[in-house]
Amino acid sequence: MEICVTKMSTRNCPGMDSVIKPLDTIPEDKKVRVQRTQSTFDPFEKPTNQVKRVHSENNACINFNKSSSAGKESPKVRRHSSPSSPTSPKFGKADSYEKLEKLGEGSYATVYKGKSKVNGKLVALKVIRLQEEEGTPFTAIREASLLKGLKHANIVLLHDIIHTKETLTLVFEYVHTDLCQYMDKHPGGLHPDNVKLFLFQLLRGLSYIHQRYILHRDLKPQNLLISDTGELKLADFGLARAKSVPSHTYSNEVVTLWYRPPDVLLGSTEYSTCLDMWGVGCIFVEMIQGVAAFPGMKDIQDQLERIFLVLGTPNEDTWPGVHSLPHFKPERFTLYSSKNLRQAWNKLSYVNHAEDLASKLLQCSPKNRLSAQAALSHEYFSDLPPRLWELTDMSSIFTVPNVRLQPEAGESMRTFGKNNSYGKSLSNSKH
16 A cells, blocks of 8 residues: 655745745745756846745645655555454554654644554554634644545545544655756756646646646645655645536735735635636646746735736736726736747756647636646647556556656656666655
8 A cells, every 4th residue: 555645735824935925025044945047037036045935834844755656546545454363453443553753843733754553554644733713724624634534646635534633644655856946956847848847737637627627726845745756746735626506706916926826815705716727827837948937026016016027017908807807907017018928937948848838827817817637638748658647546657658757957767767666766855
């Protein structure tokens, strides 16, 4: 059985960057950790040392180390031990897991690296403290209830739920690292073939949840786990919502600032799956270019200016209805004309069809954004094996022959080995 981790949700954690309220600023001490190489296109003329990744404090200290053979589906979890051994460890019991070390702590939960006494595998234990007057945090209930019904190779697996009087513990599969740490380890942009495989898996996972009317609402590199075989898994569903019909309004206090779409920045609360697709576009550009697409340094206003500088300042002709959004005041924004994306991110021009796909994801008007399902059929992916589109939900893309990660710049071939047998894990990066 594969055993793995989701990130600790930092919702309800004072000072965390996971949810940035409209018109708030990012505290200087939170713009920390890992510096990115600046794009040559920087009209704001920020020195390189000022553009830094926003890390979640808890996520930054989580380092993963999992070893499994690629291309094998996880067998079904046995939910009980043998009747002949009534004292043996059982699923659903707190004493069935051994805590090895603390990985992170927030205001309502702590994440531990652990070991299952049932099968000896590594797990991640997300221990949520319960208080009588407050009850179980709604984000934990939401995350657990959604993940229980999601079974897909590109979505983190919830193995077990343990409920005691004092705590609620979610037991997740344990994954090697996340995309944020992976990009930090390989600055300057990832290998184009690896970008394609990561993006394909991201879209595959999103297509799965979107078809089930679920929005993730917090897409960012920190919430995309990467196993040592190269599998990408959507994690941290603390902000996810099941979208019902007819449409309801949702909070616009979602998605970390750099990956938040302009409609939400402008106060829109009526959105659908297109919300997640903006984040996909930002992550796609960042993987190729090696720098965040829109690294706002100040506040919502600065974030929007950076977006409009590249995509053009919207009006009723380019974005019908924009003037009705709560925070759109035309006089507050400089008038910019739209540019080719390669002017902002030159590496998009090095990869066939990359600029076209990015431009169809990074549309200011949410209705114009490509869906996850449509993006999977984009010409950018035309050189991948056709069998990738025929896989069952729980099948890894690495079960397809000749599909494997390439060594990143500076890495030896020995790091990954052959036939998807990657040898030793990528070393953990610390911040």
